[in-house]
Amino acid sequence: MSLIHIKDLTKHFKILNRREGLSGAFRDLFSGNYRTVEAVAGVSFDIEAGEIVGYIGPNGAGKSTTIKMMTGILKPTGGMLQVNGLMPYDNRIRQAQIMGVVFGQRTQLWWDLPVIESFKILKEIYKVDQKMFDRHMDMFNELVGLKALYSQQVRTLSLGQRMLCDISASFLHNPQVVFLDEPTIGLDISIKAKIRSVIKELNREHNTTIILTTHDLGDVEALCQRIIIIDKGKILYDGDIKRVNALFGAYRTLKLQIDDFTAATLQTLTGKLTEKFGAEHGISIAETEELWTDVTIDQARTPLSDVLNFVMSNFGVDDVRIVEISMENVVRKVYDGALK
């Protein structure tokens, strides 16, 4: 039997339609004008012990809501949900013992106390014996250099340090499954890489099942064999990452800051690129933010380096960035039938 079994899971929220302004806020006091949001609209999947699964999708897709149900803090509206054979919500305290959770936006550590104190408190809460505690603390020290942070107050940690501590803390009691809801949010590339390697190590150490949500496809590529894509509360794709990899792996966006940018520049650029690479070039161009022009390139058709060289030699370019395709674009492409 699988470690996590989910069938037709739903979660509906009833929310008040709030009106604008102060007078609206007053009228809302007596309003009964509700609407229902289907945050999770019938989701099914099974996860086996030891897997690292990437649970991805655009903002508001229903990822965090699913995680909250799996961790037993939100009651499902309908459907079937079992972790290790039990319904998490109905067995909250018992289930908590076999789970670890990190909500990237908030910390489980004691904000005002030195890092080590939180670990000591968690040791008692999870009834971790001294031997296991010492062994795990040594391991965390090897992985993230935790000892150097022991005496530092949590609120003085950098975001990346705090996240490393939080992730370590969620593994302290050797849980069977760890939920990581956006563990890399707001971090720079180097600390992201660190976090990925730590997660991988921790998974390997005890064959811990990990379910991870993220907006960074790099996280998923580095960690997961399997991904589940969710949008508007429904699953779009569940399976091997390789197929999807081929999809978003091929696209890169070249962000350019062009000298003396005017409305005509976009057209000139489009014209010249078509002239150079032909009509089937797989390149799309858009002005996204002020002064930045996005050139999205399908590398299967045109190598990014060729486009970059061409642009650099024909236009005055102030600044260049290369970014991976965004989650929204991946989802759009899946909708468009890219995986069929």
Added chain:
Amino acid sequence: MKSYLAVLRGSFMVGLVYRFGFLFSIAGNIIYMSITYFLWRSIYQNRETLRGLTFDQTYIYVALGSAVFILLKTYVDWQMSYEIREGTVATYLTKPIDLQFYELFMSLGFFLMSLGAITIPTILLLVFVFRIEIPLGLGLAIFPFSLILAYLLSFCFDYFIGLLCFYTESVWGLSITKEILVTVLSGALIPLPFFPDVIHKILLWLPFQAIYYTPLTMVAQPNLGWGTFLPMLAVQLFWVIALFTLTRLFYNQAIKVLRISGG
């Protein structure tokens, strides 16, 4: 149990982190006690007693009354409303702990802080600086027990309001209303005998009086004897058990509507 003691230890340490707050509250209390001391001294002037109370008796009631008032404030309702709005309650609910005990032991850390920063210094100041003679007697000996029961009662009220935040998500109106009710109906503002007879009788049947009136009576009139104190303690204990149980039952309902914010 060990896990909750670790929580208690943690919240006590948090209190110590803010050592300036700690020192300020000690200083503030000394100032308050000095002002009230000279105020009441001038009111008494050359008189031995006012309304049958000596200066010492009145001053004990005033000084200790305010110390107890501060001590019995748990702030659990404000704390919980914050945790619910910020969504931090999620990090507690994903741990193998009972929310009621977790909140209780969190607040006990601060209870110990204000015991050390306010209550004990107040008693020391009363005895050694202001040279007040605290009447000794049975009441004084059982006062600490009564105070603990009173704290647990106060906690139950605040925890109940905290649970109501599961529904309302904001604590403002609720907490203010509770504060007023408790302050008035518990005899913290006006001693109960000053209420009209009927109301006085009704109030004695309600849990509010067991918070302030009971422990303060034990210090103010310590010689009333077991015959009076035992029923008082029994009533306190009854309400603690009753409200603890009721709030536990209510938790089972409230948790169903809790929406964990954020994410």
